[in-house]
Each structure stands twice: as C-alpha cells, then as structure tokens.
Amino acid sequence: MYKKKSVNTDIPLKTLREMYLTMLRIRKFEETVASLILKKEIQTPCHLYIGQEAIATGVCTSLRKSDYVFSTHRSHGHYIAKGGDLKKLMAELYCRETGCSYGRGGSMHIADPDIGLPGSSAIVAGTIPLAVGVAYSFFLQKKDNVSVAFFGDGAVGEGVFYESLNLAALKKLPVLFVCENNLFSTHMPISACLANIDIKKTAETFCIPTARVDGNDVQSVYKTAKKMIENARKNKGPAFIECMTYRWYGHVGPNLDIDKGLRSKEELDYWMKRDPIKKLERQMIQQKILTIAKKKVIEEMIKKEIDEAIAFKNKSHSPEKIDIARSVFKEE
Amino acid sequence: MRIIRYSEAINEALHQLLASNKKVFLIGQGVTSPWYVGTTTVGLIDRFGPHRVFDTPVSENAVTGLGVGAALTGMRPIVVHPRMDFMYYAMDQIANQAANWHYMFGGQMSVPITIWGIINRGGEQGAQHSQALQAIFAHIPGLKVVMPSTPYDVKGLLVASVEDDNPVIFIDDRWLYNYEGDVPEELYSIKIGKGIVRRKGKDVTIVATSYMVYKAIEAGKDLEKEGVDVEIIDLRTVKPMDKQLLYNSVKKTKRLVIADASWKTCGIGAEISATIAESKLLTTLKAPIIRITLPDAPAPASSVLEQAYYPESKDIVLAVENLLKYSCDNNEKCDY
Numbered sequence: 001m002y003k004k005k006s007v008n009t010d011i012p013l014k015t016l017r018e019m020y021l022t023m024l025r026i027r028k029f030e031e032t033v034a035s036l037i038l039k040k041e042i043q044t045p046c047h048l049y050i051g052q053e054a055i056a057t058g059v060c061t062s063l064r065k066s067d068y069v070f071s072t073h074r075s076h077g078h079y080i081a082k083g084g085d086l087k088k089l090m091a092e093l094y095c096r097e098t099g100c101s102y103g104r105g106g107s108m109h110i111a112d113p114d115i116g117l118p119g120s121s122a123i124v125a126g127t128i129p130l131a132v133g134v135a136y137s138f139f140l141q142k143k144d145n146v147s148v149a150f151f152g153d154g155a156v157g158e159g160v161f162y163e164s165l166n167l168a169a170l171k172k173l174p175v176l177f178v179c180e181n182n183l184f185s186t187h188m189p190i191s192a193c194l195a196n197i198d199i200k201k202t203a204e205t206f207c208i209p210t211a212r213v214d215g216n217d218v219q220s221v222y223k224t225a226k227k228m229i230e231n232a233r234k235n236k237g238p239a240f241i242e243c244m245t246y247r248w249y250g251h252v253g254p255n256l257d258i259d260k261g262l263r264s265k266e267e268l269d270y271w272m273k274r275d276p277i278k279k280l281e282r283q284m285i286q287q288k289i290l291t292i293a294k295k296k297v298i299e300e301m302i303k304k305e306i307d308e309a310i311a312f313k314n315k316s317h318s319p320e321k322i323d324i325a326r327s328v329f330k331e332e
Numbered sequence: 333m334r335i336i337r338y339s340e341a342i343n344e345a346l347h348q349l350l351a352s353n354k355k356v357f358l359i360g361q362g363v364t365s366p367w368y369v370g371t372t373t374v375g376l377i378d379r380f381g382p383h384r385v386f387d388t389p390v391s392e393n394a395v396t397g398l399g400v401g402a403a404l405t406g407m408r409p410i411v412v413h414p415r416m417d418f419m420y421y422a423m424d425q426i427a428n429q430a431a432n433w434h435y436m437f438g439g440q441m442s443v444p445i446t447i448w449g450i451i452n453r454g455g456e457q458g459a460q461h462s463q464a465l466q467a468i469f470a471h472i473p474g475l476k477v478v479m480p481s482t483p484y485d486v487k488g489l490l491v492a493s494v495e496d497d498n499p500v501i502f503i504d505d506r507w508l509y510n511y512e513g514d515v516p517e518e519l520y521s522i523k524i525g526k527g528i529v530r531r532k533g534k535d536v537t538i539v540a541t542s543y544m545v546y547k548a549i550e551a552g553k554d555l556e557k558e559g560v561d562v563e564i565i566d567l568r569t570v571k572p573m574d575k576q577l578l579y580n581s582v583k584k585t586k587r588l589v590i591a592d593a594s595w596k597t598c599g600i601g602a603e604i605s606a607t608i609a610e611s612k613l614l615t616t617l618k619a620p621i622i623r624i625t626l627p628d629a630p631a632p633a634s635s636v637l638e639q640a641y642y643p644e645s646k647d648i649v650l651a652v653e654n655l656l657k658y659s660c661d662n663n664e665k666c667d668y
C-alpha cells in the first residue's frame with residue numbers, strides 16, 4: 001500500500017537522540033503498565049501504545065510546547081511525547097488525587113493544559129473537531145500556533161471526521177490531522193470498516209495537503225509532520241498525515257489477542273520485526289550516534305523515572321468520597 | 333422452565349427472533365465480537381450470516397439511521413449500542429427522525445425499531461463509558477423506554493420491543509448479565525407498560541428500575557430483620573409508566589422511595605414523584621418522597637469515588653428508615 005522511503009539523516013543529532021529517548025520512555029512506561037495490569041494493580045482500562053511510539057514522538061517533537069494536541073482512548077504515548085510528567089500519568093492510572101486528571105479521568109481521560117494537551121476523549125473521533133476549534137482560536141487571535149488531532153483509522157467511520165476536515169479546509173485553519181492507521185478498530189480489521197481503505201485518498205477530497213508515511217519510522221513521521229506544521233504556522237491551512245502502523249497488544253489491556261482469532265501470530269511477528277525503536281536504534285548505532293554503553297545509561301535513566309513515578313503514586317492518596325461532586329462546575 | 337443467565341436470555345431471544353421473523357435483523361458495533369456485548373450475540377453470525385447480523389464500523393449516527401429507514405419499510409431492526417454513551421452520536425436519528433416520524437406525517441408510517449442501549453459502567457472507566465440515559469429518552473415523545481431487570485423479563489421485553497410498531501429504547505445493564513432466573517424456552521413477550529410487584533409489603537413502597545431492583549430486594553431483606561415490611565415495584569417499563577400500579581401501592585403504604593441509577597435532576601425519580609404529587613395521593617403521604625439516584629455529577633474514574641457514586645442497598649435501607657422516623661409534627665429527628 002505504501003513504499004518505504006530511505007531517509008538520509010538530515011535531522012539534527014540532538015533531535016534524533018531526543019526522539020529515541022521519548023520512544024523508549026513510552027515503551028518502558030507501557031511495559032510497566034502492562035505488568036501492573038496483569039498484577040491487577042491498575043484497574044482503569046488501558047489501551048497500550050506499544051508499537052506506535054514513532055507517531056506521537058515524530059509529531060510532538062516537531063511541535064512547540066505552546067502548540068496543542070488532542071488525544072484519544074489510546075492516550076499515554078501522546079501525553080509522554082508532548083512532555084507529560086510520568087509521575088502524574090502513573091498517579092492517574094491509579095486514579096490518585098495527584099494524577100494528571102486528579103483521579104477523575106483514568107487512562108482514557110488524560111490532560112495537562114500546561115504541556116499543550118487539553119485532553120483525550122474515550123469517544124471515537126470526539127476530539128477531532130476540538131482540534132479544529134483550537135486552531136480557529138489560534139487563527140482568531142493571530143497566533144502562529146498549530147493544533148493536532150490524533151485519531152485512529154476507526155475514527156474515519158464517524159461523520160464528525162468528515163465535517164471537521166471540511167471545516168478546517170474551508171477556513172484554512174492551522175491544524176494537522178494525524179491518522180494512526182494500525183489496521184484495526186477494536187476487533188475489526190480496517191477492510192471490514194471502510195469501503196475505501198485508502199484513508200489518505202479520502203482526505204485528499206478536501207483539497208488539503210496529504211501524506212502517507214511509514215508510521216514505524218520516526219524520521220519519516222518527524223520530517224513530514226514538521227513540514228506540514230511549518231506550513232500551517234504560515235497560514236497555509238490544514239494538512240493530513242496517515243501513519244501506517246500496528247498495535248502490538250490487543251485493543252485494550254495487556255494481552256496480545258492472537259488467541260482470539262482476531263489476528264494471526266504471523267502478522268504480529270511481522271510487525272514486531274518492524275519495531276520503530278529498534279529501527280532507529282540500529283541506525284544510530286551504525287552511525288555511531290549511539291553506543292551500547294550509552295543505551296544502557298538511557299535505559300537506567302528511564303527506569304529511574306518510572307521507579308520515581310511509582311514511588312510518587314505510592315505516596316499519593318485516592319480522592320475523598322466527600323468530593324464526589326467537586327468540579328462539576330467551575331466555581332469562583 | 334430452566335434457570336439461565338440474563339445474558340443467555342438475551343441471546344436466546346435474539347436467536348428466536350431472527351429465526352422466526354425474516355424481517356428482523358441485528359446491526360451495531362460488536363455483534364460478532366467475543367467480548368463487546370458480553371456473550372449476548374454468541375452464535376448469531378454463524379447461524380444468520382453477515383447481512384442479518386451486521387457488525388458495523390464506528391458510525392452510530394448512520395447505523396441508527398439505517399435502522400430507522402429499514403423500519404419505515406417494514407423491517408424490524410434491532411440496533412445495538414454497546415454503551416449508552418455512544419448513543420449521543422445517534423441522537424438526531426433517534427429523537428428527530430425515529431421519534432417524530434409517525435406523528436409528523438399524521439400517522440401514515442410507523443418506525444418499528446428496537447434501539448438497544450447497554451449501560452456499561454464501573455471499573456474506573458470514567459465519565460464517557462458509564463452513562464445511564466433512560467431519562468433523556470423518556471423525555472422524548474414518541475419513544476418507549478423499557479428496562480428489564482430479570483432474565484425472564486429481558487427475553488420477554490426484547491421480544492415485545494421488536495414486535496412493537498413504535499421505536500423502543502431497550503436498556504439493559506452489564507451488571508445484570510450474570511443474574512440467573514427462570515426463563516421459558518419458547519418465544520413469549522411481556523406487555524410493554526406493565527410494572528410488577530417483586531415483594532408485597534405494607535410500610536413503604538420502593539419503586540426501582542433495572543439493576544436497582546436487586547438492590548431494593550437486598551434492602552427489603554435487611555429491613556425485614558428490623559421488622560419493616562416494604563413493597564417493591566419493578567417498573568420494567570419507564571415509559572409508558574404503569575401509574576396504576578404505583579397508585580395502588582402508595583395508596584396502601586403512604587410512603588415512597590424511588591431507586592434509579594441515573595442522574596437525579598429531571599430523572600426517572602422526578603417523574604415518578606411528580607406523578608404521585610399530581611394525584612390525589614399527595615395529601616395522604618405520611619412523609620416526603622425520597623429519591624435514591626446518582627449524584628448530579630459525571631461518573632468518576634477512581635474506584636473510591638465510584639463507591640460513593642453508585643447507590644447501594646444500604647442507601648435504600650437508610651432512606652426507608654428515615655421515612656419511618658419522619659413525623660409531620662416532629663421532624664427535627666429526621667435527616668432531611
């Protein structure tokens with residue numbers, strides 16, 4: 001469906017290292033979460049991001065802190081890539097008062113406005129028009145910020161997807177639509193959901209720039225997103241990027257789901273061989289930007305961050321029952 | 333009769349409906365999935381194929397509209413929404429189209445559709461995966477709303493919903509799926525609009541919907557130990573409401589508690605209260621009416637907050653005790 005492009009690394013080394021770190025941070029965090037779900041420590045339903053790390057990372061690395069991204073039920077990767085605090089995320093997965101949504105949201109409802117993530121929604125396609133709205137706000141206020149809507153291929157089934165693309169294109173708004181096409185919507189393959197599985201082509205009908213990239217190649221994602229984002233900043237309007245990828249785990253939870261007859265082990269193996277982190281790592285090692293020793297140091301550092309996140313949640317309290325109706329409205 | 337689970341009773345009703353009437357079809361998300369709608373649709377796809385058991389993309393609005401259109405031409409669609417929360421996307425088709433069609437054209441065409449919404453809450457899922465929207469649908473003219481609590485009722489009311497010539501919002505609750513009860517093997521239907529007395533009593537009437545019926549029954553057992561004899565009404569159909577059954581009971585007990593696990597303001601409890609307040613029974617009440625509902629807040633994720641959020645039988649017990657303590661002359665002792 002798409003051709004792999006060879007990328008010659010004209011990306012600054014610092015950026016490459018940063019992206020490697022971010023992807024690994026997401027991976028290790030999610031692996032930890034998976035083990036904590038298996039231990040029945042975490043109860044809130046988690047849709048793990050493992051396998052898709054390059055997309056959040058490539059897109060968010062090309063953004064400024066003051067740019068906004070909206071996330072979905074599969075929220076952890078976007079939060080981490082946009083600069084979220086692992087402590088607050090871990091605390092939220094334990095639904096503690098110190099969590100990034102004060103324990104009210106759980107895994108599917110993650111937010112930190114200070115890092116430019118005003119929220120993630122458990123309603124498929126629910127945040128796409130919100131990203132358009134943020135872009136409209138930037139446009140009215142003559143800011144050179146952009147907003148990003150992350151969503152899956154499943155969201156292309158919802159009418160609001162089309163309405164949002166049209167509005168953004170009509171008003172030439174600074175929004176980047178990022179479709180993470182992991183080939184599945186819950187238990188259904190994309191071919192059972194879409195009459196036209198060429199999502200990029202669907203987006204083209206709105207007369208906006210579109211691209212399809214290897215979503216497991218962080219450099220492709222980064223370069224394409226960066227160009228589109230810079231254009232959006234210059235009032236050239238919205239753009240659409242379809243990132244081809246695969247989630248390693250099942251739709252929700254810590255299992256691989258290959259025993260349920262929904263997908264084959266061969267398919268999973270194929271995609272695991274195309275591990276986005278290994279791909280960048282190999283290249284960095286070849287080019288001597290990364291050494292095995294340095295990799296160890298990075299892994300140690302991430303482990304420490306995750307340990308600290310767990311220690312933080314251990315020290316944190318659950319919300320108080322008395323506060324059940326707190327925050328329904330903003331009060332003076 | 334045999335004893336089967338609530339979810340099995342739904343599954344059996346679906347099998348029998350599809351087998352006995354070629355006009356019936358099932359459409360919605362997850363109808364072929366091993367987990368999405370519990371085990372309620374097991375075996376359907378193999379038996380009836382992908383046209384009569386249509387697992388859809390995430391397109392609630394169009395999927396519901398498809399059902400409405402098919403119903404207009406004589407089909408008997410069952411449109412399932414695996415969570416009521418997703419039905420907001422389908423609101424136009426339900427409230428503007430399906431609900432109005434018969435009236436708007438002077439009664440020329442009806443919409444015999446069953447829209448099956450599942451309440452799927454708890455487990456730290458949070459505000460967008462927890463909602464119970466019976467009151468919203470009951471508010472809309474042209475819609476019937478049923479909420480079966482037992483395996484017997486869920487089968488009979490699903491069949492009745494499909495047989496009804498009007499749009500019916502059929503609401504079940506995943507927390508009910510493992511409850512067991514007697515269910516006849518053959519196809520049968522239960523009249524929409526009829527409640528049932530689950531426990532006869534004389535001191536206080538408890539009107540409950542869906543899952544709260546079981547909580548009321550538990551409360552009734554605890555109260556019995558205290559020598560309190562409650563009457564429990566399972567509403568079964570939220571709209572049209574079985575007013576006569578309410579009147580008969582409240583006339584006898586002169587005290588009313590309502591237990592419905594959706595929001596309080598403008599909820600089912602408000603409607604029942606108003607129904608009694610508008611009747612001659614108002615002046616015969618020995619105490620104010622108490623509503624046991626969710627607080628007027630979205631569902632929290634935290635399981636600690638969930639415990640505070642979802643009403644339990646002890647809340648009903650407390651309400652009944654308060655009612656009995658109440659005396660019109662000396663109400664300082666009372667908690668409200």
Ligand SMILES: Cc1ncc(C[n+]2csc(CCOP(=O)(O)OP(=O)(O)O)c2C)c(N)n1
Nearest residue numbers: 122123124152153154155184185186390418
């Ligand atoms: C409006 C709505 N309908 C249905 C669902 C149930 N649901 C949760 S995720 C999902 C599919 C998502 O697939 P996709 O958008 O491709 O994202 P992915 O899970 O693959 O990341 C569905 C149908 C939902 N959350 N919201």
